Amino acid sequence: MVLPVRHRRPVGRVRGAEALVGSLVGAGVDVCFMNPGTSEMHFVQALDDVPAMRGVLTLFEGVATGAADAHARITGRPAAVLLHLGPGLGNGMANLHNARRAGTPLLCVVGAHATDHVRHDAPLESDITALARTVSGWVHTCGDVRDVADDAVRAVAAATERGGQVATLVLPADVSWSDGGVPAPPLPAAAPFPPAASRVTDAAKAVREPGAVILLGGPALTARAMDAAGRVAAATGARLLVETFPRRWDTGAGRPRVDKLAYFAEQALEQLDGASSLVLAGARSPVSFFGYPGVPGDLVPDGATVVGLADAATDAAAALEALAAEVAPDAVAEPAPRDAPEPAPGPLDVRSLCAAVAATLPEDAIVVDESLTAAAVLAPALQTAAPHTQLALTGGAIGQGPPAAVGAAVAAPDRPVVAVQADGSALYTLQALWTQAREQLDVTTVLINNAAYAILRVELARTGAGEAAHSGRAGRMLTLTDPTPDFVALATGYGVPARRVETTEDLLDALRWAQREPGPHLIEAIVPAVG
Amino acid sequence: MVLPVRHRRPVGRVRGAEALVGSLVGAGVDVCFMNPGTSEMHFVQALDDVPAMRGVLTLFEGVATGAADAHARITGRPAAVLLHLGPGLGNGMANLHNARRAGTPLLCVVGAHATDHVRHDAPLESDITALARTVSGWVHTCGDVRDVADDAVRAVAAATERGGQVATLVLPADVSWSDGGVPAPPLPAAAPFPPAASRVTDAAKAVREPGAVILLGGPALTARAMDAAGRVAAATGARLLVETFPRRWDTGAGRPRVDKLAYFAEQALEQLDGASSLVLAGARSPVSFFGYPGVPGDLVPDGATVVGLADAATDAAAALEALAAEVAPDAVAEPAPRDAPEPAPGPLDVRSLCAAVAATLPEDAIVVDESLTAAAVLAPALQTAAPHTQLALTGGAIGQGPPAAVGAAVAAPDRPVVAVQADGSALYTLQALWTQAREQLDVTTVLINNAAYAILRVELARTGAGEAAHSGRAGRMLTLTDPTPDFVALATGYGVPARRVETTEDLLDALRWAQREPGPHLIEAIVPAVG
Known part of the structure; x- marks a missing residue:
C-alpha cells in the first residue's frame, strides 16, 4: 500500500x-x-x-x-x-x-x-x-x-x-x-443492513390500505429512495411525509412532491390525523419536539399501525425499491413541477423572502436551512424550485447553519450553497463567516433579521407562560434589540461582503449579486418578527 | 420569612x-x-x-x-x-x-x-x-x-x-x-476550614530558613491575605510568588510586590531554582501547563520541601495571618510603589501597550487578563499601577475574557473594567460585546490584534514540531490572516463603539476616550506578532 x-x-x-x-x-x-x-x-x-x-x-x-x-x-x-x-x-x-x-x-x-x-x-x-x-x-x-x-x-x-x-x-x-x-491500511466501511423481507411485506400490506402515510427520513431522502417512495405513492395513494429536520434531502422540481411534518405538535397531529398506518422509512416514530402540558409527546394517531420498514442503519433506498417492486411495479412517481413564482414586491416578509430564495435558487444548490420560524414557509416554496439538496438542524442545537454552510461548500466546491439563516441562531457560531472568507467558499447567507428569538416568543405564548412576550423583563430575554446586531458590520468584520435589504426588489438584486461574484456573501434581510 | x-x-x-x-x-x-x-x-x-x-x-x-x-x-x-x-x-x-x-x-x-x-x-x-x-x-x-x-x-x-x-x-x-x-428559606453557606495549627508551625519553620518561597493562589490573593504574606516576606526574606492564573488578585501600588510564576515551564523552573521550600497558600503545587518531551511536569525543584499551609477550601487569609503572627509579629509589608511610567511613543508593541494600560488604569479597576503572550509583560507593568483587581484565565479554556468582563461589570457597577484581550481568544466568545452594549457596562476592551494564535506559534517552535510556523500549510493553521478580522467592524456590529490604533499616542487617546464616555468601548490595537 x-x-x-x-x-x-x-x-x-x-x-x-x-x-x-x-x-x-x-x-x-x-x-x-x-x-x-x-x-x-x-x-x-x-x-x-x-x-x-x-x-x-x-x-x-x-x-x-x-x-x-x-x-x-x-x-x-x-x-x-x-x-x-x-x-x-x-x-x-x-x-x-x-x-x-x-x-x-x-x-x-x-x-x-x-x-x-x-x-x-x-x-x-x-x-x-x-x-x-x-x-x-x-x-x-x-x-x-x-x-x-x-x-x-x-x-x-x-x-x-x-x-x-x-x-x-x-x-x-x-x-x-x-x-x-506505523501507517495502517484502510478498513472497510460498515455496510447498511439489507431490508428485511418481512418488513417489506408488512409495509406492502399497510400501503395497500387507504390512509397509509410513509414517513421518510434519514437515509431515505436520497434522489433514489425518494423516487421509489414516489412510485409507491403514485400506485397506492399512500401519502408521503418527510421528517421535520432531514439530515440530507434531495428535493425540488422533478422529484416527488412531499410535505414536511410540521414542527409544532398540534399541526403535526393534524397532518397525521386519520392515518391508518405509519410506514417508517429511515425515520423514527414521530414525537413532539418539546413536551407541553396537555399535548401528547407521541404523535402516532390513535389506531394507526406503525411499520418500521427501514431504520437509519438499513439500506432505506433498497427497502423502498423492494416495496415499490411489490406494490408499484409499473408506476411512475409524479414529479413536483418547476414553478417558482416571482415574489410579491414591496417590503419584505417571510413569504416574499422565501419566494425570492426559491425563484433565484441555482441548479443543484445545497440549501442549509436554519430558518426556524420561516421553515414552514420555506419548505413548500422550495418544493417547486430548481432541484437541490437540503440540510436541516437535526438535533435542535442552534448555531448549526453557518458552520454547515462551510462544510457543504468544502465538500462540493462545484455546488452553490444558499444558507437561509435565523438571526439568533446565527449569533451562536457567526465566526463561520471567517472560514467562508478564508476558503473563498461559494456561500450565500440570507440572514433573516427579525431582531428576536422569534420561535421562543411563539413558545412563550404556547406554554401559557406569559401574556407579556413582547415587553417587560421576561420579553426582554427573547428580543435581540437594544441594540439590534448589525449583521452587515459583523460579516464585514469577518471578511464577507454584505448588504442589507428591506424590500423584495432589493433582495432579488442582492441574490443576483451574490451569485454573480465568487466567494461568500451575506444578505441581511430585515423582516418583521412573527409571534 | x-x-x-x-x-x-x-x-x-x-x-x-x-x-x-x-x-x-x-x-x-x-x-x-x-x-x-x-x-x-x-x-x-x-x-x-x-x-x-x-x-x-x-x-x-x-x-x-x-x-x-x-x-x-x-x-x-x-x-x-x-x-x-x-x-x-x-x-x-x-x-x-x-x-x-x-x-x-x-x-x-x-x-x-x-x-x-x-x-x-x-x-x-x-x-x-x-x-x-x-x-x-x-x-x-x-x-x-x-x-x-x-x-x-x-x-x-x-x-x-x-x-x-x-x-x-x-x-x-x-x-x-x-x-x-413551596418557597424555601436560604441555607447557610459552607464556611472555609480554619487553618491547621500544625501546618502553620511547619510553614513557620520553612520560612525561617533561607530560600523559602511562598506560592500564593486561590483565596490567598485578597488584599488581607496579601498583606499578611507581605509581612512574612518582610520579616523572613521569603520570596512571594503568585500562581500563573489567579482567580482574583488584589494587586497594584500600595500592595505587596509579588512576581507571577511564569507560564512556560523552563522559566518557572528558573524562578523556583534553589528554593529550599515551597509554602503553598491557596495555591496548588506548581506543574507545567502542558507536557513537553524532556521537560519535567512537576515544577517543584529537587530537594525543596513542600508545605501545604492552606488549600483552596481553607481560610487562607487566616492561615497567612497566623503565620505572620508567629514569624513577623511586628513586620510591615513593603508596598509596591506607584510608578507607572509614560509608555514609549511611536508604533505600538506589547511593551508600550501594557505600559499605556498601566499608566491610564483607573483607581480600583478590575482588569480582566486574557492577554496570553502579553501577560508576562502586563503583570509587571500593572504591579505599580493604581490598585486594582485582576481576573485570569484559570483553566486555560480560551474565550473567557469578554464574558468575564460582562460578569465583573455587572457585579461591580461602580468599578471600571479594563479587559486586555488576545485576538484569537476573543473570537471564541465575542458575542459578549453585545451584552456589554445592552447592559451599558463600563468595560474598556484593549484588543491586541497580532493576527495570529501567537502563543501557538511559540508552542509549535517549542515542541520542535516545525521550522515553518510562519508559513506553509501548518503555519496557516496558526495565523489569523487572509482575512485578518476587523475588530472595529465586529464591535460595531454588536453595538460597541470602537477605534483602531497603531501608535502609543493614539492608544492613550483612545483609552481616555473610553474612560470619559459611559458604556463599553473596544480599542483594537495593532501590534506585531511575537514568536
Whole structure:
C-alpha cells in the first residue's frame, strides 16, 4: 500500500501524528476542520508532511464540528475534526449533538495531555472520555504510538457503523510527537443492513390500505429512495411525509412532491390525523419536539399501525425499491413541477423572502436551512424550485447553519450553497463567516433579521407562560434589540461582503449579486418578527 | 420569612419556576446570566413575578457561564446561569471548566425536557447529568415541583462547598410549569476550614530558613491575605510568588510586590531554582501547563520541601495571618510603589501597550487578563499601577475574557473594567460585546490584534514540531490572516463603539476616550506578532 506520506524518516519510523494523518488520507478522510492547541501541534505540523490532507481552520470548535457534520452529509463519507482537550470538545458538543441526531459518520480527534502529564492534573485536564461518550458511539484513547494509525482507521470504520455515528479518538500529545508510527491500511466501511423481507411485506400490506402515510427520513431522502417512495405513492395513494429536520434531502422540481411534518405538535397531529398506518422509512416514530402540558409527546394517531420498514442503519433506498417492486411495479412517481413564482414586491416578509430564495435558487444548490420560524414557509416554496439538496438542524442545537454552510461548500466546491439563516441562531457560531472568507467558499447567507428569538416568543405564548412576550423583563430575554446586531458590520468584520435589504426588489438584486461574484456573501434581510 | 415574590396565587401554590426564582433571590442569588430556550420559558416568565432577580441575556451560553464565573469571583457569592438542555450546557462547558479550576461558587440551572417527555428521546434529549458531572461538584435533577425551591437553595449552598464549586440543578420543564411550588428559606453557606495549627508551625519553620518561597493562589490573593504574606516576606526574606492564573488578585501600588510564576515551564523552573521550600497558600503545587518531551511536569525543584499551609477550601487569609503572627509579629509589608511610567511613543508593541494600560488604569479597576503572550509583560507593568483587581484565565479554556468582563461589570457597577484581550481568544466568545452594549457596562476592551494564535506559534517552535510556523500549510493553521478580522467592524456590529490604533499616542487617546464616555468601548490595537 502506498500512503500519501512524504517520508523524511525510514518507513515505520514516522512520527505518530504523521502516521495518523497519512493513514486517515488512505482511509478517505482528506479534510480536517480544526481548532488546534498546543497538544495538537504535531498533528498540525503533519499537514506539511501529508499534502493530501486539507486542514481547514475555524475560529471556534462549534464551527469545526458543524462543518464536519455537513461535509459528511454531502459526501457520504466520514469527515474529521481536530479539537483541543476537554474544553475544545465542549465547545464542539452542540454540533456533535446535531451530528449524532443526523447519524453522521464523523471522526472526532481530541488532542490530550501527554500520557505522563495527566497525573499532574494541569489546568486543562478534564474527563474527555466522559464528555465524548455523551455524543459518540465509539470512544478510544490511544495508548501507544505504534497503535495510533491502526486506532485511526478503526475509528474511521467505527464512524460508519449503525448508519453513521460520531467516533472519538483521544490522542495524547506524546503519541503524536513520538517516533515509531506505523501507517495502517484502510478498513472497510460498515455496510447498511439489507431490508428485511418481512418488513417489506408488512409495509406492502399497510400501503395497500387507504390512509397509509410513509414517513421518510434519514437515509431515505436520497434522489433514489425518494423516487421509489414516489412510485409507491403514485400506485397506492399512500401519502408521503418527510421528517421535520432531514439530515440530507434531495428535493425540488422533478422529484416527488412531499410535505414536511410540521414542527409544532398540534399541526403535526393534524397532518397525521386519520392515518391508518405509519410506514417508517429511515425515520423514527414521530414525537413532539418539546413536551407541553396537555399535548401528547407521541404523535402516532390513535389506531394507526406503525411499520418500521427501514431504520437509519438499513439500506432505506433498497427497502423502498423492494416495496415499490411489490406494490408499484409499473408506476411512475409524479414529479413536483418547476414553478417558482416571482415574489410579491414591496417590503419584505417571510413569504416574499422565501419566494425570492426559491425563484433565484441555482441548479443543484445545497440549501442549509436554519430558518426556524420561516421553515414552514420555506419548505413548500422550495418544493417547486430548481432541484437541490437540503440540510436541516437535526438535533435542535442552534448555531448549526453557518458552520454547515462551510462544510457543504468544502465538500462540493462545484455546488452553490444558499444558507437561509435565523438571526439568533446565527449569533451562536457567526465566526463561520471567517472560514467562508478564508476558503473563498461559494456561500450565500440570507440572514433573516427579525431582531428576536422569534420561535421562543411563539413558545412563550404556547406554554401559557406569559401574556407579556413582547415587553417587560421576561420579553426582554427573547428580543435581540437594544441594540439590534448589525449583521452587515459583523460579516464585514469577518471578511464577507454584505448588504442589507428591506424590500423584495432589493433582495432579488442582492441574490443576483451574490451569485454573480465568487466567494461568500451575506444578505441581511430585515423582516418583521412573527409571534 | 418574606420572599420577594409577587404572589398571584395563594402562598404555596406558586408555579415551580416562581418558587425557584424567588428562593434564589432569598438565598442571595439575584443575577442570572441566561440563554433560555423553550424548556426554560417559565423561568423566564418568573422574571416578571420576581423583580428582584435580574436576568442578563447573552447571545451564547459560553458568555453566560464566563460572566457568572467572574461575577462570583468579584462578589464572593454564588452566581447563576440558566442554560437550555444538553447542547446549551455543552456550549457553556469551556467557561464552566474555567470556573471549576477557579473554585468559583456557581449555580448552573439546566432546563430539561418535561419528565414525561424524556422517554420519547426527542431531538434535544441527551445525557445532561453525565455532561454536568465533568465540571460540577454537585449535580441533581429535580423530580417534583414541591421540592424545587428546596433543591435550589441546597444547590446554592453546595456551590459554596470545598472553597467553591459548580453546582448543577437539572430542571425539567414540568417542574417549572406546575403549580405547587413551596418557597424555601436560604441555607447557610459552607464556611472555609480554619487553618491547621500544625501546618502553620511547619510553614513557620520553612520560612525561617533561607530560600523559602511562598506560592500564593486561590483565596490567598485578597488584599488581607496579601498583606499578611507581605509581612512574612518582610520579616523572613521569603520570596512571594503568585500562581500563573489567579482567580482574583488584589494587586497594584500600595500592595505587596509579588512576581507571577511564569507560564512556560523552563522559566518557572528558573524562578523556583534553589528554593529550599515551597509554602503553598491557596495555591496548588506548581506543574507545567502542558507536557513537553524532556521537560519535567512537576515544577517543584529537587530537594525543596513542600508545605501545604492552606488549600483552596481553607481560610487562607487566616492561615497567612497566623503565620505572620508567629514569624513577623511586628513586620510591615513593603508596598509596591506607584510608578507607572509614560509608555514609549511611536508604533505600538506589547511593551508600550501594557505600559499605556498601566499608566491610564483607573483607581480600583478590575482588569480582566486574557492577554496570553502579553501577560508576562502586563503583570509587571500593572504591579505599580493604581490598585486594582485582576481576573485570569484559570483553566486555560480560551474565550473567557469578554464574558468575564460582562460578569465583573455587572457585579461591580461602580468599578471600571479594563479587559486586555488576545485576538484569537476573543473570537471564541465575542458575542459578549453585545451584552456589554445592552447592559451599558463600563468595560474598556484593549484588543491586541497580532493576527495570529501567537502563543501557538511559540508552542509549535517549542515542541520542535516545525521550522515553518510562519508559513506553509501548518503555519496557516496558526495565523489569523487572509482575512485578518476587523475588530472595529465586529464591535460595531454588536453595538460597541470602537477605534483602531497603531501608535502609543493614539492608544492613550483612545483609552481616555473610553474612560470619559459611559458604556463599553473596544480599542483594537495593532501590534506585531511575537514568536
